[in-house]
Amino acid sequence: MEQPFALIVGTHVTATTLDEGAAVPVTIRDVARASGVHISTVSRTFSAPHLVNPETRVRVLACAEDLGYRPNRAARALITGRTHNIGLIIADIANPFFPPLIKAAEGQARHRDYHIFVADTNEDPVVEEELVHALAKQVDGVLLCSPRMSNSLIEQLSREVPLVVINRQVTGLPCVMMDVGQGARSAIEHLVGLGHTEIALLGGPRGSWTNREIRRSAAAAARTGGAELTVLGPNPPTEHGGGALAEQVQRAGVTAVLAYNDLMAIGLIEGLDALGVRVPQDVSVVGIDDIALSRLTRPKLTTVATPTAAAGRTAVDMLLQQDTDAPRGPRGAGRGTAAGARRTTAQVMLQTELVIRDSTGGVPSSGGPGAERVGPGPHRLADPGRPTAATGGVVAS
Amino acid sequence: MEQPFALIVGTHVTATTLDEGAAVPVTIRDVARASGVHISTVSRTFSAPHLVNPETRVRVLACAEDLGYRPNRAARALITGRTHNIGLIIADIANPFFPPLIKAAEGQARHRDYHIFVADTNEDPVVEEELVHALAKQVDGVLLCSPRMSNSLIEQLSREVPLVVINRQVTGLPCVMMDVGQGARSAIEHLVGLGHTEIALLGGPRGSWTNREIRRSAAAAARTGGAELTVLGPNPPTEHGGGALAEQVQRAGVTAVLAYNDLMAIGLIEGLDALGVRVPQDVSVVGIDDIALSRLTRPKLTTVATPTAAAGRTAVDMLLQQDTDAPRGPRGAGRGTAAGARRTTAQVMLQTELVIRDSTGGVPSSGGPGAERVGPGPHRLADPGRPTAATGGVVAS
DNA sequence: GGTGAGACTGCAAAGGTTTGCAGTGAAGAA
DNA sequence: TTCTTCACTGCAAACCTTTGCAGTCTCACC
Numbered sequence: 001m002e003q004p005f006a007l008i009v010g011t012h013v014t015a016t017t018l019d020e021g022a023a024v025p026v027t028i029r030d031v032a033r034a035s036g037v038h039i040s041t042v043s044r045t046f047s048a049p050h051l052v053n054p055e056t057r058v059r060v061l062a063c064a065e066d067l068g069y070r071p072n073r074a075a076r077a078l079i080t081g082r083t084h085n086i087g088l089i090i091a092d093i094a095n096p097f098f099p100p101l102i103k104a105a106e107g108q109a110r111h112r113d114y115h116i117f118v119a120d121t122n123e124d125p126v127v128e129e130e131l132v133h134a135l136a137k138q139v140d141g142v143l144l145c146s147p148r149m150s151n152s153l154i155e156q157l158s159r160e161v162p163l164v165v166i167n168r169q170v171t172g173l174p175c176v177m178m179d180v181g182q183g184a185r186s187a188i189e190h191l192v193g194l195g196h197t198e199i200a201l202l203g204g205p206r207g208s209w210t211n212r213e214i215r216r217s218a219a220a221a222a223r224t225g226g227a228e229l230t231v232l233g234p235n236p237p238t239e240h241g242g243g244a245l246a247e248q249v250q251r252a253g254v255t256a257v258l259a260y261n262d263l264m265a266i267g268l269i270e271g272l273d274a275l276g277v278r279v280p281q282d283v284s285v286v287g288i289d290d291i292a293l294s295r296l297t298r299p300k301l302t303t304v305a306t307p308t309a310a311a312g313r314t315a316v317d318m319l320l321q322q323d324t325d326a327p328r329g330p331r332g333a334g335r336g337t338a339a340g341a342r343r344t345t346a347q348v349m350l351q352t353e354l355v356i357r358d359s360t361g362g363v364p365s366s367g368g369p370g371a372e373r374v375g376p377g378p379h380r381l382a383d384p385g386r387p388t389a390a391t392g393g394v395v396a397s
Numbered sequence: 398m399e400q401p402f403a404l405i406v407g408t409h410v411t412a413t414t415l416d417e418g419a420a421v422p423v424t425i426r427d428v429a430r431a432s433g434v435h436i437s438t439v440s441r442t443f444s445a446p447h448l449v450n451p452e453t454r455v456r457v458l459a460c461a462e463d464l465g466y467r468p469n470r471a472a473r474a475l476i477t478g479r480t481h482n483i484g485l486i487i488a489d490i491a492n493p494f495f496p497p498l499i500k501a502a503e504g505q506a507r508h509r510d511y512h513i514f515v516a517d518t519n520e521d522p523v524v525e526e527e528l529v530h531a532l533a534k535q536v537d538g539v540l541l542c543s544p545r546m547s548n549s550l551i552e553q554l555s556r557e558v559p560l561v562v563i564n565r566q567v568t569g570l571p572c573v574m575m576d577v578g579q580g581a582r583s584a585i586e587h588l589v590g591l592g593h594t595e596i597a598l599l600g601g602p603r604g605s606w607t608n609r610e611i612r613r614s615a616a617a618a619a620r621t622g623g624a625e626l627t628v629l630g631p632n633p634p635t636e637h638g639g640g641a642l643a644e645q646v647q648r649a650g651v652t653a654v655l656a657y658n659d660l661m662a663i664g665l666i667e668g669l670d671a672l673g674v675r676v677p678q679d680v681s682v683v684g685i686d687d688i689a690l691s692r693l694t695r696p697k698l699t700t701v702a703t704p705t706a707a708a709g710r711t712a713v714d715m716l717l718q719q720d721t722d723a724p725r726g727p728r729g730a731g732r733g734t735a736a737g738a739r740r741t742t743a744q745v746m747l748q749t750e751l752v753i754r755d756s757t758g759g760v761p762s763s764g765g766p767g768a769e770r771v772g773p774g775p776h777r778l779a780d781p782g783r784p785t786a787a788t789g790g791v792v793a794s
Numbered sequence: 795g796g797t798g799a800g801a802c803t804g805c806a807a808a809g810g811t812t813t814g815c816a817g818t819g820a821a822g823a824a
Numbered sequence: 825t826t827c828t829t830c831a832c833t834g835c836a837a838a839c840c841t842t843t844g845c846a847g848t849c850t851c852a853c854c
Contacts, residue, residue, distance in 0.1 A: 027840060038804050043842060053802060068557075072534050074471040074480065075840035078809045083471065085514075085535075093500045094689070096493065103490045106517050115532070117482075118515040120503050135512070137422075137469050138482075160465075239693065266693055292491070296636065296663055298695045424810055435834050440812060450832060472810035475839045 026067045035063040046071055086319060087117045087135035087142035087161075089128060095237070096291040097261065097308065098145065101166070104312035105143060112320055114140075125149040125207070129157065136161040141319040143312075144168075148207040164319045166311055168209040174322060174345040176315045180210050180288060181217035183304035183352035187258050187286045188218050190302075190354055192225035195363040196256040196284060200249055202242060202268065203233020204260030211260060214288065218258055230254060239267035246271025255283060255363050262287035262294045262303055269297070269359065280361035290355055299358035307350045314348055423464045432460040443468055483716060484514045484532035484539040484558075486525060492634070493688040494658065494705060495542065498563070501709030502540060509717055511537075522546040522604070526554065533558040538716040541565075545604040561716045563708055565606040571719060571742045573712045577607050577685060578614035580701030580749035584655050584683045585615050587699075587751055589622035592760040593653035593681060597646055599639060599665065600630020601657030608657060611685065615655055627651060636664035643668025652680060652760050659684035659691045659700055666694070666756065677758035687752055696755035704747045711745055 032039040037056060044051045045060040052060070063069075077083040086109050090098050106116045117135055121127040125148040132142055141162035147154060151170050157163060158173055165175045191199055201218050204211035215231060222229035230252050235241040242264030249257055249268065259265035265287030269279050279285050279299055287294055290305035322345070429436040434453060441448045442457040449457070460466075474480040483506050487495050503513045514532055518524040522545040529539055538559035544551060548567050554560060555570055562572045588596055598615050601608040612628060619626035627649050632638040639661030646654055646665065656662035662684030666676050676682050676696055684691055687702035719742070 029840080039841080040805075040843080041803060043840095044803090047842070051802075056802080070530065070534055072475075072840055074474045074535065075809090076842075077471045078469075078475060078811095078840080079842045081809085093496045093503070096496075096689075099491045099493075099496055102515070103517050106490070106515065107519075110516065115514050115516070115535070117512050118499070118503065119507065119512070120500050122504075133467060137467055138471065138512070239689075270693065292493075292636075293690050293693065296667065296690065296694055422810095426810080436811080437813080437835080438833060440810095441833090444812070448832075453832080469810050472839090473812075475810080475841095476812045478839085 026069045027072070028069070030067055031060060031064045031069050034067060035060045082140050082323070083138060084113060085115050085117060085139040086316065087119065087131070087139040088145065089119050089121060089131050089135075089142060089147070090145045091121055091123045091148065093118070093120045095263070096293055097263075097289050100292075101145065101308040101312040104309035105316050106312075108313040108316040112316070114316075114320070121148075123148060123205070125153075129153060132157045132161065132163075140323050143315045143319065146208070146210070148205070162319060162322055164315045164322075166315050169347065172345060174318045175347045176311050176318065176350065177348065178210075178306040178308075178311060178350045179352050180304065180306065181213045183288060183306070183354065184214040184218040184258065185221040186352075186354040187288070187302075187304055188221035188225060188227070188229075190356065190360065191256040191258070191284060191286065192222075192227050194256075194284065194360060196254075197227045197363075198230075198252075198254040199227050199256045199258065200230045200232055200252055200254040202245055202249075202257060202259040202264050203231055203235055204237045204264070206234045208237075208260075214258075214260060233260070235260070235264065237261050237264060239263045239270070242267025242269075243271035246275055246277070249283070250275055250277055256285070256360070257283060258286045258288075260288065262289045262291045262301060265301055265303070265359070266293065266297055269299075269301075280359050282364050284360040286360060295357070302357045302360040303355055305353045305355050307352070310350055314350070318346065318348070423466045424469070425466070427464055428457060428461045428466045431464060432457045479537050479720070480535060481510060482512050482514060482536040483713065484516065484528070484536040485542065486516050486518060486528050486532075486539060486544075487542045488518055488520045488545065490515070490517045492660065493690055494660075494686050494703075497689075498542065498705040498709040501706035502713050503709075505710040505713040509713070511713075511717070518545070520545060520602070522550075526550060529554045529558065529560075537720050540712050540716065543605070543607070545602070559716060559719055561712045561719075563712050566744065569742060571715045572744045573708050573715065573747065574745065575607075575703040575705075575708060575747045576749050577701065577703065578610045580685060580703070580751065581611045581614040581655065582618040583749075583751040584685070584699075584701055585618035585622060585624070585626075587753065587757065588653040588655070588681060588683065589619075589624050591653075591681065591757060593651075594624045594760075595627075595649075595651040596624050596653045596655065597627045597629055597649055597651040599642055599646075599654060599656040599661050600628055600632055601634045601661070603631045605634075605657075611655075611657060630657070632657070632661065634658050634661060636660045636667070639664025639666075640668035643672055643674070646680065647672055647674055653682070653757070654680060655683045655685075657685065659686045659688045659698060662698055662700070662756070663690065663694055666696075666698075677756050679761050681757040683757060692754070699754045699757040700752055702750045702752050704749070707747055711747070715743065715745070 028039050028042045032042045035042070037060060041052055041056065042060055042064070045057050045064075049057060073084060088102060088105055090102065092098065093102070102118060109116050117139060119131045119135070121131060128147060128149050132144070135142055139161065141164065144154065144163055144165045146167040147165065154163065154165065154170050155172065163173055165173055167177060169175050169177060188199065199222060201215065203215065211234065219229055232245055232248055232252070235245065237260055242259060244267075246268055249272065257265075257268060259268060265285050269285055272279060272283060277283055285301070287301050287303035288306065289308075290303045294301035294303050425436050425439045428439045432439070434457060438449055438453065439457055439461070442454050442461075446454060470481060485499065485502055487499065489495065490499070499515060506513050514536060516528045516532070518528060525544060525546050529541075532539055536558065538561065541551065541560055541562045543564040544562065551560065551562065551567050552569065560570055562570055564574060566572050566574060585596065596619060598612060600612065608631065616626055629642055629645055629649070632642065634657055639656060641664075643665055646669065654662075654665060656665060662682050666682055669676060669680060674680055682698070684698050684700035685703065686705075687700045691698035691700050
């Protein structure tokens with residue numbers, strides 16, 4: 001698996017030599033020497049300033065500044081037991097659903113003086129587990145985003161390192177979920193309101209909690225609205241996965257489709273277009289997620305907005321909260337403390353919101369009231385991260 | 398700035414208590430005790446297996462497995478001086494140009510047993526510098542992606558921690574660049590070939606090396622092709638930035654546009670559409686980057702594909718290469734070694750490729766040959782990360 | 795003047811690992 | 825038998841911090 005520079009076929013490589021300054025690592029000891037105090041005083045200057053004489057403090061700080069001293073977090077972690085790092089494990093960074101979440105989490109973490117390890121599992125549950133192990137010793141907690149492994153494995157791993165689960169409900173663990181159930185319901189109601197009675201649901205990946213929620217709620221809403229729901233899937237949650245279903249959708253004879261996510265919806269629209277089926281004239285399509293892309297396609301996608309950024313922020317907060325509640329570290333609870341601390345865990349459900357754009361319309365060749373656009377226009381909030389009203393999602397626990 | 402759970406307005410919160418296993422941290426000492434050897438032997442079992450008796454080795458490994466031992470990387474870093482971590486500093490994770498790069502870098506790093514810190518600067522050079530400092534002690538090197546700070550500052554920072562610069566040329570530092578110059582040239586040639594003689598260039602952000610390259614090459618190519626190039630900008634490199642230029646483009650009376658990136662190109666197309674200007678019938682538009690999105694808009698975007706994934710992989714390789722060449726760590730070169738090691742640094746230019754799709758066409762109301770589609774159809778390689786032929790970019794050094 | 799309190803500061807252990815050096819024992823050579 | 829070599833293992837220092845404890849000094853108060 002050696003793959004050195006042969007990879008860079010057809011490139012221009014220039015080599016130069018550089019006289020590089022001797023990157024002297026300056027430690028707390030250097031600062032102590034320079035300012036004429038003991039290292040412990042320097043340490044306190046940074047970690048407990050109120051314990052040191054103001055005069056001394058400024059002198060130490062000046063020396064530290066001078067020498068360019070920065071505390072070594074690894075050494076600090078060794079003794080305090082906290083690394084000030086967080087792990088973020090993601091199924092697929094390239095899926096446009098995730099970057100806003102990563103960005104929000106990273107910002108929130110940095111704001112609290114934490115750094116984030118990002119890891120991509122390629123939707124592989126085995127890699128997922130491996131990564132939790134690999135990261136465990138190096139972080140104060142892990143954010144598990146749309147995990148594909150089993151709940152029991154997640155519970156087991158949570159004994160190794162504090163976990164916050166995003167986009168999945170695991171009993172006994174802190175979870176951040178988005179109320180896709182409510183979202184799916186709104187979407188179906190919107191379609192029913194437009195007069196559609198034959199609706200297809202494009203299912204997502206098999207292990208997905210989100211997928212189950214959507215399916216359940218959509219089925220219920222269809223029943224209530226007197227519409228028939230045909231479920232197609234499971235499918236890969238990609239543009240390709242959606243496109244591949246175009247023919248099936250056409251054959252099913254439905255007039256409206258709800259897709260597991262925007263990517264699939266967009267893929268489907270592409271696929272239908274290739275078959276000569278027009279959206280929304282012939283078929284209405286609704287996505288879920290409201291990724292940035294969904295505003296840029298034509299027609300613009302009607303979709304259920306999920307508060308991904310808020311989820312990222314909230315998850316970080318929950319992790320850090322939990323971290324403060326039950327401090328670990330070798331100093332405190334010795335290893336003999338046996339049955340560990342009881343901990344309070346919260347599960348949070350974030351609201352979703354239907355955003356009506358141009359990919360949904362009335363039923364074709366039906367002169368009825370459904371032919372007109374129904375419902376409010378685009379009413380997306382400026383910041384999806386700040387939901388304003390409860391969706392009333394129920395959290396069993 | 399306290400922002401606890403008030404943020405989670407309108408959510409359903411459930412609290413449960415959980416009896417959590419005591420997360421016993423198992424150390425090398427536990428393994429030593431269990432297997433009846435000294436800790437140094439356990440250490441060697443992992444870091445220099447050939448030095449320990451095969452029998453002992455299997456016994457130690459068995460015990461380690463049993464106890465679930467994982468070496469503490471922080472402690473190891475403390476003494477070896479290598480953290481096995483890499484920092485990746487990105488201007489904006491939410492910009493779809495970056496996720497493929499991040500993904501590739503992360504994969505390559507993990508493959509080499511490294512983890513990646515990802516940080517987002519929000520296009521802010523100050524945050525950029527801050528992050529390098531913050532990460533310096535915690536990583537073996539930093540990948541600086543499309544930096545916005547000055548070259549001199551970058552050079553200075555490189556004395557603190559090994560740096561690899563992506564999407565920018567800094568003398569004396571290892572750099573990975575994409576040959577956007579050649580890309581811009583191809584794009585202009587393509588447009589000229591279609592008969593366009595009045596072309597606009599939508600500039601990108603001010604501090605961008607890429608922007609300068611594009612501008613220079615595009616200007617040269619236009620001159621050669623006998624076309625006039627109008628530069629509009631600088632602009633924010635976003636969909637918005639592109640859309641805001643629609644009127645200006647219309648007024649400029651050009652028949653073709655090259656945009657700094659796909660996002661701007663797509664924004665522009667949106668904006669033009671709102672003005673009743675059709676693409677490609679009235680105006681041809683070319684983007685740069687070939688983000689996934691550009692295949693999904695209508696019309697599909699003609700663009701210059703940049704090998705972002707390859708750039709991520711290459712950068713990681715270069716960093717690790719350099720890291721192996723000049724090992725640091727307290728043990729080796731004492732702090733007194735004065736003027737540090739001379740180092741060999743390479744600069745790599747990755748090729749780009751024009752991908753012709755549907756957003757470019759002949760000059761409007763000109764019956765000439767330019768009205769027909771010219772050039773090969775879409776000829777994008779399956780894997781953009783594996784360029785096949787040199788573009789002949791020149792690297793001054 | 796003696797006492798106590800309080801504010802600083804220093805000492806040293808501890809955290810988990812790596813690694814140069816020295817020690818042990820056995821095998822092979824002379 | 826004695827010496828050398830070699831493979832393996834143990835010892836202890838070192839990496840950089842944090843932190844409980846104890847010591848010193850000043851100052852107010854009785």
